[in-house]
Amino acid sequence: MGAQGAMVNSQYAIEIHTMIAGQNYGANQSTGYFEARLVKTTGTNYTGYYSGTGGASWEAWAGGGYWAGTTRYDFRGQGAGFYVVLGSDYFVMNHDANGNLNYSYSARASMPNPPGGSATTPTGTDAVARIPKAPDAPTMVALDQITATSMRARFAGNGDGGGGISGWQLQYSSHPAFADGGVVIGSSGTSILNALTPATDYFVRARGLNAYGAGPWSAPISARTLSGARLGRGGSFPGVEVYVGKGGSFVLAEVLVGKSGSFVHAE
Secondary structure, eight states: OEEEEEESSSSEEEEEEEEEEEEETTTTEEEEEEEEEEEEOOSSOOTTOBOTTOOEEEEEEETTEEEEEEEOOBOTTOOTTOEEEEEEEEEEEEOOTTSOOEEEEEEEEEOOTTTOOEEEOOOEEEEOOOOOOSOOOOEEEEEESOOSSOEEEEEEOOOOTTSOOOEEEEEEESSTTOTTOOEEEEESSEEEEOSOOTTOEEEEEEEEEETTEEOOOOOOEEEEOOOOEEOOBTTBOOEEOOEEEETTEEEEOOOEEEETTEEEEOO
16 A cells, blocks of 8 residues: 655645555456545644635546546544545556556645645555466576487576466477477476487477466477487397497497488488
8 A cells, every 4th residue: 555645734735545456367457546635734723624615626646547626625623634535536557468567646735725735745656466477488408418219308497477386398399380289298397308219300398387377488499319229139129329439438429321322310
């Protein structure tokens, strides 16, 4: 709840009070309420305590809206702190795409003579509770530990949308646009993708989940599995990985085979 005030004269002040009355998550909106008050600030020297047939003219600004009017008042028999509501209303405000919202408010009042005077409050600015959203898209970190039939995928979250995280998903496919739907698995941020096809490019992306839905997929990254080679052993041909000497160590190699006058990846 916000409030601002200013002295109209030595005995009366204009105040504006605001509050958030409700939020509509589906519409991404909040409903605010304002009240402009003329307040008696002292209990002595009751000058101009009755407006008669006239009244105090006032204006109010809140959440992008504007109101104005003239309101009669009667402070007879009232002590310091008593106030008259000059005007009040509800107003609807739109949050941004991330669910955030700040709004401003102020008010002005003029009193007839006696005692006369006018004043405008300072402008107040308040932040509204964020409307929670689905998680932000994470960032893919790397595809590594690549073999002929597996690779490790890692990603990092970028925000929970204000609604927490209930889980993460990884999607991988040999289609750049994931036209085949790919394979979707749960993940904690690091997952091993198994049963992949040798010598194949795989595209991988991630997204977060919470009570407000599934967030957008991250931008995908890609890597190619190594070519497979098989070795006869005990009447079967299990898959093996081929290493070659390089720089004093052994590294995984891709295996190419001759086919129709050219060399292609072995599968």
